[in-house]
Amino acid sequence: MEFLPADIDATAAVALVAATFIGNIISGIMGVGGGIILLAVMATLMPAAAIIPIHGIAQLGANIFRGTIQRAHIDWLTFVWFAIGSVVGVAVGGSIVVTLPPDILRAGLGLFILYAVWAPRLKFVSEGNVITVFVGVASSILTMFFGATGPFAMALLSQRGYTPQGLVGTHSACMGAQHGLKIVVFGILGFAFSEWLGLVAMLLLASLAGSLIGSYALRRISAGAYAIVLKVILTALAANLLAVAFGIYSIT
DSSP: OTTSOTTOOHHHHHHHHHHHHHHHHHHHHHSSSHHHHHHHHHHHHSOHHHHHHHHHHHHHHHHHHHHHHTGGGOOHHHHHHHHHHHHHHHHHTTTTTTTSOHHHHHHHHHHHHHHHHHSOOOHHHHHOHHHHHHHHHHHHHHHHHHSOOHHHHHHHHTTSOOOHHHHHHHHHHHHHHHHHHHHHHHHHTTOOGGGGHHHHHHHHHHHHHHHHHHHHHHTTSOHHHHHHHHHHHHHHHHHHHHHHHTTSSOOO
């Protein structure tokens, strides 16, 4: 298939499109989960140098679609503070943490998610703009290395008392800004996005279809059930990070 990059055959492309579609149904409902699913599939099928940049484009599209669908529910003030932090984090470019072993970063990320999900709600976390900027900075640095740091931001936003639609919409807006900034940085660094346009187009179409289905299902979930399921998903994602960090299994 000529519109695919040389390193991706038709079977791999179908698998990537399927993972994008399924992941966006999950993220359309819960706000998180789909990015990590897609990242895991990409890690087995794509060249290492292309994983984070192409994952960023796919996630940018997915978050734009979800944010547009839920635009009436977005907390734009939180978005602005998070975006400010994201600009700072991308500008830093990971120079502070690049010398740390990746497993230390994964362990720290997993522990933060567990703390934010299960600790008593703290006022400075659930209401403070400073912590929003901090999460924007930290997650922007981490996303340059791991790609899918949505659960990190979701752990903060889930404490703010949003409706399910408000949570998904606000999270999508925040992560969309972050992925957009990341793509700009990879472009400046010289990544050849043009070679991947055919596959990117397929992933974006799958993202749109999955987001529409997931957002439709979201309207039919009660707030109570949503909160319980979200806690379970975030806990599972944190446990996955800790398992990789402590060598229980490898993602490569």
